[in-house]
Amino acid sequence: MPRFRLSLLSLERFRRQLANVDALPQLCLLGLVSGLLTGALMVGFRLLLDLGGLAFMPSGDHEAFQDLPRWARASLPLLAVLLIGAWLGRQPPAARKLGVGHVIERLTYHQGRFPLRNWINQWWAGVVSVLGGLSAGREGPAIHLGAAAASGLGQTLRLPHNSLRVLVACGTAAGISASFNTPIAGVIFAMEVVMMEYTIAGFMPVILASTMGAVVAQLVYGSEPAFQIPSVTLDSLFNLPWIVASALIIGMLAGIFIHLARSGAWLAAWPLWARFAAVGLATGGVAWWYPEVQGIGYDSLSATLTGELALDVLVALVVGKLLLTGMTVACGVPIGIIGPVLVVGAAAGALVGMLGGWLWPWAAAEPALYAMLGMAAMMAAVLQAPLAALMALLELTHNPNIILPGMLSVVISVLTARQLYRCDGFFISLTHQGMHPLQQPLMQALSRISVPAVMERQVVSTLRMISREQAKRLLDSKPVWILLIRSSEDKPTLALKAADLARFLIEQQEHDEARPAEQESEPIDLLEVPGQRLEMAPIHVQATLSEAFDLLNERGLDALYVEQASQPLAKRISGIITRDSIETYYRYRR
The missing domain is CATH 3.10.580.10 (CBS-domain)
Incomplete structure (x- = not known):
């Protein structure tokens, strides 16, 4: 009994220390624990996808939809929306909020406290949407699952709400890190997209969480990067004007995608089953001819970077996957969009690079270079997160020479989407004052x-x-x-x-x-x-x-x-x- 009382006193002291703005050692300890927890969850999520591939795909790869018969891959999206709709259809609208947008909403208006029901729904929707052949990514589910689990740790210990905010960032960073094997990009994404602020007290525990998430994932999947990317260089500065042109095009594609994804208001009058059925039919129709648009698309992304995809397939990825992903979001199907966005950007960049090679073959860089730049530019423009996109580009390519053209490409695409299409980031809902609550300096300071x-x-x-x-x-x-x-x-x-x-x-x-x-x-x-x-x-x-x-x-x-x-x-x-x-x-x- 005395030991039990002593532990309660110690926990109470720990809570009091966390209430202060300078509780850095305590927050770092929470970052370590939340990173290990999130890394284990991400490994479990990826294993579920791998098990699904072993069960349903002829080659055992959950992204190899091209190995299925046409009727099978065209029917899978209909089955996926049926399963997701049957699971979510009888639940209230609040329970259907999933992914990164839900994380930002809970952080903004609920002090980082997550409902258990939404967390369970995210497991189901995340696995079914990817295995079912919808144009969906695994990063959105990973961020939600990691952020909610880390926050749940704090809620179980009844920690003060200022530490819950940091735990949400830790879970977000560890989720990204374990999914891509990109710990730096995970940290920057958490601070730039979710927290929308940079502080020393926030950075250090998030860095530890992202590191632990990557370590856990590497223990299971190894330390190899997410994609096998060839070594490419800029070769000539004559490519810079063409890089600017490609960034302009990708910025416009990002603006189109955001406006399409947010066009769900006019679809609100449709019943849920009709919206889900439209998504299933459209995805199945395109997949009949081009199965590369299905799933996350990382296999197509790898093939794009190595120059293995035909011209018509690249066009299908740019047009088909962009429209299908935007339509899926607009119709209310909860999916992750980061993976598909990377694939669309890489395909668009490769097309622009191929056109440049045809116009001036004596100076044009390899299409793979433009594909890498397009991947980062599309991510930056859609999320309005240039630094996170640059860090992802550096960690995915392991090529520091690509940072110079990457910086130019990212800035041009972000400015194009922001100024030409008035896009302020895919996951941010603007208030009537024109500024998100997390971006207000007063509320940021008082939330710490x-x-x-x-x-x-x-x-x-x-x-x-x-x-x-x-x-x-x-x-x-x-x-x-x-x-x-x-x-x-x-x-x-x-x-x-x-x-x-x-x-x-x-x-x-x-x-x-x-x-x-x-x-x-x-x-x-x-x-x-x-x-x-x-x-x-x-x-x-x-x-x-x-x-x-x-x-x-x-x-x-x-x-x-x-x-x-x-x-x-x-x-x-x-x-x-x-x-x-x-x-x-x-x-x-x-």
Whole structure:
């Protein structure tokens, strides 16, 4: 029993340390654990896909749809949407939210807390969509599964919400790292796309998580890169204008894809079964002739980089896979889009490279170079994440010489999609102010710390009516605030400055020296004591300062009392947080 109590005290201390903005050692420990957990989950997810390939594909490869008879590969998408629709159709719309968009939404509006039902649905939809031949990737499911698992670890330990945000980033980075064997790109993706900020306290645990995710994946799948990419060089600077032209084209393709994927509003009137059936029929129809558009497309991507695909297949990948992926998203089928986006970009880049080789064969670089650049440019333009795309390009190619043209290609494609098509990133939903909440500096700063680090702990509670002796005993503990317990729950909780009560007692003592002793025993009504009183609402001890700030604005209050569950059915007040304390922290500690 003593050891059990000691462990509880240690965990409680760990929580208090995490509430502070400088809890770097504790966050790094969480990053290690969450990276190992996410890496194991990603290995399990990839093994499920491999087992599916062994069970259904003649060659055992879950992407080898070209080995199936035409009728089989054309029927698979219909079966996939039937299974996904049967699983999700009877569930509420909130349970159908999956993937990276769901991760950003939960991080923005729910402090990184994930529903278990959506997590289970992601396993089913992720496996079925890839094995069923839809144009879908595994990275979106990997990010959701990793982020939710890491956050679930924090929720189980009842950690403060500011640490849940970091755990979500850790799970995201480890998911990307374990899927692609790209630990640096995983870190940058988590900070640039999901967290939308860069901080030392955020970077270090995310780096550790991404490293552990890659280590776990390499223990099972080896340390080879995701794609076998030939060694290519720019050869001549005369290729730079053509690289700019290719980036412009890919930026336009990215804009078309984003607008197509977001055109689901006019499809909302269709019943769910009709939308899913349209996706199955369209995918099956294209797959009848070009099975390369099915699945993630990594086999097609590898063949594109090595120059093994015919011209008509490359065109089918650019047009068919782009339209099918956008249509699938617009119709509400939950899929990952990062893998298909990479394939479309690589195919478009290869086509532009082939055209350049035909126009000036004496100076044109290999089409494989343009395919690599197209892959990074498409990812950067769709996600509006140029740095993550560059890091992915570097880690996938293992070729530092490609960074110079890669930087040019990425910047041009991002600017094209952003300025020409007004695209602000595939996963970002703009607010009416024009800025996502995660991009607001105030909310970013206040989300890094929880209320225990700022709240005033010198608080006592008492009834409204007390005697002079009780008042003196209250002040003996030297509190800053005195909470008034009301007679009914419908009355607001109030706080009185302890200094005001002390001043009142001194003044009464000076004026009551001539009064009879029996009058000195009259109770004191704390509501009648002159001084500052604050009306308050409750907030949980795990909440961040951003949650407290939003609640203060929503209720029009100046203070909150912090509740902490001391027992399963009992709560105690552990402190008070005021608007002034939040503003002081932001002004002097940010």
